[in-house]
Amino acid sequence: MKKKVQILLLFLFYALPIGVTAETLISYCRNYSPELFFKNGRCSGAVPDLATDIFAKLGHDIVWIQQPPLGRSVREAKQGKVDLLIMHSMTPERQIFLHPVEYASPTRVLFFYKSPKFTSDIDSYEALKKVTLGAIRNVFYSPSFSKLDSHRLVLVDKTEQLLAMLELGRIDVAVTSAYHYIELFDGRFNKVSLKDSFINPMYISISKRSKAAKYYAKVSAIMLDYRKSGKVDKYFKKYGMPAPPQIFEKTLKAIDGKSQR
Numbered sequence: 001m002k003k004k005v006q007i008l009l010l011f012l013f014y015a016l017p018i019g020v021t022a023e024t025l026i027s028y029c030r031n032y033s034p035e036l037f038f039k040n041g042r043c044s045g046a047v048p049d050l051a052t053d054i055f056a057k058l059g060h061d062i063v064w065i066q067q068p069p070l071g072r073s074v075r076e077a078k079q080g081k082v083d084l085l086i087m088h089s090m091t092p093e094r095q096i097f098l099h100p101v102e103y104a105s106p107t108r109v110l111f112f113y114k115s116p117k118f119t120s121d122i123d124s125y126e127a128l129k130k131v132t133l134g135a136i137r138n139v140f141y142s143p144s145f146s147k148l149d150s151h152r153l154v155l156v157d158k159t160e161q162l163l164a165m166l167e168l169g170r171i172d173v174a175v176t177s178a179y180h181y182i183e184l185f186d187g188r189f190n191k192v193s194l195k196d197s198f199i200n201p202m203y204i205s206i207s208k209r210s211k212a213a214k215y216y217a218k219v220s221a222i223m224l225d226y227r228k229s230g231k232v233d234k235y236f237k238k239y240g241m242p243a244p245p246q247i248f249e250k251t252l253k254a255i256d257g258k259s260q261r
Contacts (some may be wrong), residue, residue: 023060025212027051027084028067032179034239036087038066046235047087050103051204053235054222058215074138080209088203089140098205099216101223103232104244108200110142110177113189117169122192134162134171141175142196159184199247 029043030036036045043064052062062084067073077085078097090100112122122128125144129152135141137155154171156162159181165171166189173192176182206212206219226232233243 021059023211023215025055025060025062025083025210027062027064027082027086028073029064030067030087032087034241035236038064046239046241047103047202047204049238050226050232050235051084051086054204054219054226055212055215057222058218060212060215077205077207078209080207083207083210083212084204085207086204088205089200090203090205091140094205097208098203099208099213099220100203100205101216101220102201102203103223103227104202105247106200106202106244107197108142108177108179110145110175110196111182111185112173112175112192112194113166113185114173114192115166115169115171116189118172122173122194124194125196128173128194131172132170134165134174136162136180139180141177141180142198142200144196144198145175163188201247202244 027043027048029038029048031038032045034045036043036047038044048062048064055062073082073085074094076082085098088094090098094100112128114122118131120131122131125148129148132154133148133152134154134156135145136159137157140146154165156165159176162171162174162176163184166174166185174185174189176185204223206216223232227246228248230243232246236243
């Protein structure tokens with residue numbers, strides 16, 4: 001009997017580290033349905049489901065909080081006040097304080113919509129520099145867009161403000177993409193000829209100041225396996241989206257820009 005008790009205690013002892021070392025991580029959730037959205041107190045979508053499953057595989061869970069303004073969430077990731085930053089692009093600046101875990105390699109296309117009061121066309125970035133251009137503050141659009149003089153841009157906090165200014169002719173042109181509520185512009189305003197496309201890897205990153213930073217290598221290895229085996233695809237297909245493109249030549253692509261989506 002004594003021997004059986006010893007064996008049971010030994011078994012329980014070796015089972016304990018899984019529970020003892022389990023971490024509860026914090027991440028912000030924002031609304032970019034169907035990839036990412038907050039509904040009924042729960043963060044849903046392809047990207048949070050993917051992140052949840054990968055960290056659960058290591059014995060950790062994630063508490064999701066509705067996201068404050070983007071700039072604040074990035075600052076808090078830098079300070080380690082949140083553990084994860086999900087569904088974002090990468091810049092050299094962010095590489096300093098984030099451990100990047102790429103989950104997809106999509107192509108982003110920027111479109112430029114013009115005010116009804118603006119009758120000219122724009123077919124180049126040189127021409128774009130000569131007009132009044134509106135954009136959302138603290139949002140990354142593209143490497144080429146990031147090279148524009150930010151002091152010459154009209155920056156606002158919300159897409160609704162951008163739409164109103166475009167309607168009233170307070171700006172000539174507004175930039176947008178599928179990641180930036182293009183559906184609110186399409187059908188309401190006309191596009192100019194200029195388009196800007198580039199490969200834009202997307203990441204689930206761990207703050208280097210987070211308690212989760214020590215799991216970076218394991219998370220990266222699991223994600224790479226998920227990407228190569230096609231497991232990532234099922235998360236997107238679950239929400240009616242096509243499987244995201246995957247490029248493996250480079251594990252990290254930093255984009256020259258000061259702020260990111």
